[in-house]
Amino acid sequence: MTATDVRPEAPEAPPQGKDKPVRVLSFSQNLSRWDLKVSPYLYISPFFIMFAVVGLFPIAYTAVISFMEWDLVRNSGEFIGFDQYIWILQNPQFWTALRNTFSIFLLSSVPQLVFAIFIAAMLDKNIRAKTFWRTSVLLPYVMAPVAVALIFSNMFGDNHGLVNNVLTDLGLTPIPWHKDPFWSHVAIATMVNFRWTGYNALILLAAMQAVPRDYYEAATVDGAGAFRQFWSITLPSLRPTLIFVIITSTIGGLQIFDEPSQFDNTGQGGAAQQWLTITLFLYNIGWREWNFGRAAALAWILFLIILVIGLINLLVTRRLVRDEGGRGVSLSRKKGPRR
Amino acid sequence: MNARAFRRSAVAIAAFSASAVVLAGCASGNNNDAGGEDGEITLTVATFNDFGYTDELLQEYMDEHPNVTVEHTRAAESGDARSNFFAKLGKGGLADIEAVEIDWFAEAMQYSDMLAEAPDSVKGRWLDWKEAAATDADGRLVGFGTDIGPQGVCYRSELFAAAGLPSDPEGVAQLFDGDWENFLDVADQYKAATGKPMIDSANSVLQGIMNQVEYTYTEEDGAVIATENPEVQAAYELVAERAVPNSAYSGQWSDDWFASMANGEFAAMLCPGWMLGVIEGNAPDTTDWNIADVFPNGGGNWGGSYLTVPADGDNVEAALELADWLTAPEQQMKAFGNAGTFPSQIEALESQELADATNAYFQDAPVGEILSTRAEAVTVAPFKDENYFKYHDALQNAVIRVFDGVEDQETSWNTWVAEVEAF
Numbered sequence: 001m002t003a004t005d006v007r008p009e010a011p012e013a014p015p016q017g018k019d020k021p022v023r024v025l026s027f028s029q030n031l032s033r034w035d036l037k038v039s040p041y042l043y044i045s046p047f048f049i050m051f052a053v054v055g056l057f058p059i060a061y062t063a064v065i066s067f068m069e070w071d072l073v074r075n076s077g078e079f080i081g082f083d084q085y086i087w088i089l090q091n092p093q094f095w096t097a098l099r100n101t102f103s104i105f106l107l108s109s110v111p112q113l114v115f116a117i118f119i120a121a122m123l124d125k126n127i128r129a130k131t132f133w134r135t136s137v138l139l140p141y142v143m144a145p146v147a148v149a150l151i152f153s154n155m156f157g158d159n160h161g162l163v164n165n166v167l168t169d170l171g172l173t174p175i176p177w178h179k180d181p182f183w184s185h186v187a188i189a190t191m192v193n194f195r196w197t198g199y200n201a202l203i204l205l206a207a208m209q210a211v212p213r214d215y216y217e218a219a220t221v222d223g224a225g226a227f228r229q230f231w232s233i234t235l236p237s238l239r240p241t242l243i244f245v246i247i248t249s250t251i252g253g254l255q256i257f258d259e260p261s262q263f264d265n266t267g268q269g270g271a272a273q274q275w276l277t278i279t280l281f282l283y284n285i286g287w288r289e290w291n292f293g294r295a296a297a298l299a300w301i302l303f304l305i306i307l308v309i310g311l312i313n314l315l316v317t318r319r320l321v322r323d324e325g326g327r328g329v330s331l332s333r334k335k336g337p338r339r
Numbered sequence: 340m341n342a343r344a345f346r347r348s349a350v351a352i353a354a355f356s357a358s359a360v361v362l363a364g365c366a367s368g369n370n371n372d373a374g375g376e377d378g379e380i381t382l383t384v385a386t387f388n389d390f391g392y393t394d395e396l397l398q399e400y401m402d403e404h405p406n407v408t409v410e411h412t413r414a415a416e417s418g419d420a421r422s423n424f425f426a427k428l429g430k431g432g433l434a435d436i437e438a439v440e441i442d443w444f445a446e447a448m449q450y451s452d453m454l455a456e457a458p459d460s461v462k463g464r465w466l467d468w469k470e471a472a473a474t475d476a477d478g479r480l481v482g483f484g485t486d487i488g489p490q491g492v493c494y495r496s497e498l499f500a501a502a503g504l505p506s507d508p509e510g511v512a513q514l515f516d517g518d519w520e521n522f523l524d525v526a527d528q529y530k531a532a533t534g535k536p537m538i539d540s541a542n543s544v545l546q547g548i549m550n551q552v553e554y555t556y557t558e559e560d561g562a563v564i565a566t567e568n569p570e571v572q573a574a575y576e577l578v579a580e581r582a583v584p585n586s587a588y589s590g591q592w593s594d595d596w597f598a599s600m601a602n603g604e605f606a607a608m609l610c611p612g613w614m615l616g617v618i619e620g621n622a623p624d625t626t627d628w629n630i631a632d633v634f635p636n637g638g639g640n641w642g643g644s645y646l647t648v649p650a651d652g653d654n655v656e657a658a659l660e661l662a663d664w665l666t667a668p669e670q671q672m673k674a675f676g677n678a679g680t681f682p683s684q685i686e687a688l689e690s691q692e693l694a695d696a697t698n699a700y701f702q703d704a705p706v707g708e709i710l711s712t713r714a715e716a717v718t719v720a721p722f723k724d725e726n727y728f729k730y731h732d733a734l735q736n737a738v739i740r741v742f743d744g745v746e747d748q749e750t751s752w753n754t755w756v757a758e759v760e761a762f
Contacts, residue, residue, distance in 0.1 A: 073428045073450050091761050159595045179743040265592045268732070271739030272746065272754075289729055290425060290446070 059303075066296035077293065084297035094298070096273045097281040098305075100185065104260070104277065105253030107189035108196070113245065115193070116200035117238070121230060123201065124208040134205070137198035148191055149262030156187040156263075178264060184275040191259040196252075200245050207241035208234060247313045254306050255279050278302050379406050380654050382661050385423075385434035387414040390485060390644070391674030392665065400664055407657060417442065417644075429453050433649045435658035436665075439482065441643045444472065446725040447482075451475035455648040455655045457483060461663055468720030469683045473645055482645030483666040486680035488611030489713035490547065490639045493618060496702075497627040498606035502532040508704065511631040519548055519577060522635040526585035529606060539608040540596065541578055541586040541742055542735045547609045548574040549731065550639045553719050556730035565730050566756045575734065575755075579741045579748040589742035590735060597621045609634070611641040612681035612710045619700045630701050632709040638716025643683060681710050688714060726762070733758045 066084060068077030088094050123134055140148070155162040156177040164174035177187050211234060219229045257279040261267040268284055269276025276284075282302065286295030386392060390413075397409045414420040417440040424443075427433045428450055439447045447454070457480040462470070465484040473482030492515055496506040504525070505514055515522055522544075529537035538544060549555055552574070556565035565571060583589075587605040588596045599605060601622035608614070610630055618628055646666060648658045664670060668687035674680050675693065682688055688711055696707030737755040740746040746754060 073425055073453070075429065087761075092757070093761075154594060157593075157595050160598055176743070179745055265594070266590075271589070271736035271743065274745075287422060 062296045062299050065292055066300050068293050070291075070293040070296070072290055072292050080293070084294045085301065087294060088298050088301060093273055093276065093281060094278075097269070097276045097278045100181065100260075100269075100273070100275055101254055101256065101277045103181075104185045104188050104192070104256055104275070105250070107185050108192035108256075109246070109249045109253055111189075112193045112197050112200060112249070113242070115197045116204055116245075117235075119197065119201040120204035120208055121234060123205050124234075134202065137201050139198065140194050141196065141199045143195070145191075145195060145258035146262055148195055149259050152187065152191045152194070152259075153263055156190075178270065179274070181272075181274040184263065184270065188256075188259045188263055188275055192253075192256065196249070200249070203245055204238060204241060207238050211237045243313075243316070247310065250309055250313060251306055254302070254309070257283065278305075379408070380657055381408045381410060382436065382654060382658055383434035384409060384411045384436045384438075384646075384661070384665075385414065385420065386411070386438040387417045387420040387440070389413075389678040389680075390438060391676070391678030391680050393677050396670065396673055396677070400661060407661070409661065421446075428649060429651070431651055433652065435648065435652045435654055436662050437647050437649060438485070439645045439647050441472075441645070441723075442728060444482065444645055445723045445727060447647065448473075448475055449725050451477075451479060451481045453650050454481040455650045455652075455659055456481060458659060458663065461666075464666070464668070464685065465683050466685060466688075466714070466717075468640075468717070469643070472720060482647050483662045484683040485644045485646060485666055485671065485674070486613070486642075487683040487714060488613060488640055488642035489681060489710050489717060490609050490611045490634050490641050491709055491713050492607055492631045492633055492635075493610035493614065493701075494607040494629060494631060495603070495625070495627045496629050498533075498603055499529075502529045502537075502606070504529065504532075506629075508629055508631045511629075512633040515631065515633045515635060518636045519544070523577070523581040523585060526581075526607075530585055535604065535606075536585050536587045537606050538582060538586045539599070539605045540588040540591050541582045541738050542590040543609050544582040544586070545574060545578045545735065545738055546641065547635065547639050548577070550641055550721055551636055551719050552721060554722050555727075557722070557724050557726060559722060559724075561724070563759070565734075565759050571734070572752075575737065575752060576748070578738055579751070583738065583742050586742070589739040601625050609639070609641070612679060612706070613642060615698060615701060615706065616679050628701055630698075630704045630706065630709060632712055634713060634716065637718060638713055640714075640717045640720075681714070729762060730759060 065077065067079055067081060069080050070077040119137060123130070123137065127133065156164075158164065158174070158176065158178050161177065164177070167174050175183050177183050215233045216229055219233060224232070256277050260269060260275045260277050260280050261283070263275055264270070267280075268288075269280050278298070279302070282295050282298045285291050285298060384392065384397075392411055394411075397411055401407055401409055412434065414423065420438060420440070421443045424433065424437055424439065424447065428447075452475075461483065462480060464470075466487070469484040469487060470480065473484065474480050492511065494511055499511065500506040505511055514525055526537040529535070549571075552570050554564065555568060555571055557563050587599055590596075598621075600618055601624065608618075610618075615630070622628065646662045648655055648662055652658055665674075666684070668682065668684040668690065671680075671682040671684050671687045672690060672692055675682055675687070675696070682693065687693060693707040693711060694705075696705070697703050698706040733755055737751045740751040740754070741748050745751075
């Protein structure tokens, strides 16, 4: 691209600059000028080429398929317009799935963040064997989600589950884990919390570590107690990080799949769609009924929902972060995989 | 490419083609029976669960056909095989022989033109309905039947005796001889005596009834009759009213259900041949399981698989020959011995070996004889098109909702109707 493109420009150099060095060095100078301009793009291009192939293409292809009655095996389809979007929006199961998704998301994110902040605050203290504690916190995250789900679905068995066995031994009524939507959401949220609390705690811990220790010293001198210090120094400093954690867990929460699909042996979200989530619904349409057109349409609806909520998050974030006035507690705002 | 490099590669190519010619020559010298005139071939066979195709069995074939190497891969469960099958069908990458479970066989039959046709010589090997299900609208037979699932009734003799019911197989067979109403009457009796449900799951009763109905959710011309079909409604009502209170679980295959086989939560279950292994595996220390030669309302088949040969494979001819061999009565009897997969071949069903087969765990019950009788009692081959399981799943969910008390019988039926209309 560069070398041949550059050459024709060389003769143009003399008329403009009458300086001798420019003329003599014109080619290599041009080259370095181009180097300066083009190279950065070349350096970052691998990601964007990869992104185009494995990111953009599937997204666009999904959009195309979502307008077609698609036959996966014969790899052919018939254009049917917005029919499948309409089918999904009219399907009560979709709305149930949307309700469940938000319910599970709230039941998992809120307690998760509270616990994560608490754990991070504890780890931020000057305790012995720091690394050990910090590693232990991340252990649940390392476990495969399917393994976690297997263990927990055993605990939340209706008849012989650990939790219900304990409850009946105590003379209490067993909880209908697989019948009542609310309780099934609690059970699934528990799996999610088990896995992600430690991960969030570590992110928050990193942010806490960046809070200048002088603040705490000054506060101690001023006579502020541990709780007051936490409330007036730690929490406000955590705000940008908290927003990051909230956004990532929103995106993750809206795509929750492993835990609900492992919650019973059929993985279809329950007989009355008690714990059917949007991605689970998508999977059922796509891989159980082989209706890839509808699944693609649902994927796009989910994409739009996440986009809208992401935008709302972003607006809120901007507002709140501007309040921070450029304080340097932003090191943890890196992208990371989330649920 | 410079001259030297060119010369070098030319030599290499020449050497390679010379050896290829020699190899091909050798191969065609000692082989012409496997359809592989082009020399050594490798056939891949993909199954799931346990078809009983042991290394020894496949080695037998390789001994008879020295130019053939058979490679066998097993998916853990049929769902994995299903995903793989449809993701690769028509695109290449499937094994030379692919096993297809009856549950999704109708879906596969939609693409019967992509499957190789079985030779005429094998026709008539199987029970009529088994073969008919694998024959497409153009009359092409595209599936080699492996096993079938004729059902008897498995029961726990001690629990039956404790409930004051007959406990010997003959007595139980007489007890259950009759229709589904009678079956559920006995369940009522059992419950009255013990306070416990007799049946393992409500949905297995639904499955048992529906497998005796020829047209359930759709007709052959594709017309959907699901919600208006009086037989479906009657089955649902019978199950919701009478099987639900008499069942320990709404459906099968949950952890709780597996555990319940040993702890006496229920005393009887509908029992296809392959279920014997499931019971034995989950209740190894329970000693009173037995099987009775009876099934409510006649016979019923539950399950069974086929071998298919994708038409775009590299060795279609040889693969057909292997599929032919694997599903021949002699080999099917060996598979039955290996994994308990009950044969679907007429000749195997009539063999003395099958007649003599017993099962030590089930108190030495003559399972070969019992299941043969059960297979003969099957009169209806339900019409299951590619949408069958979508409808059936939804109806099973309706039963589960009633069982769980989430919705009452009528509401749950209406929910089902609404769901079906949304399909």
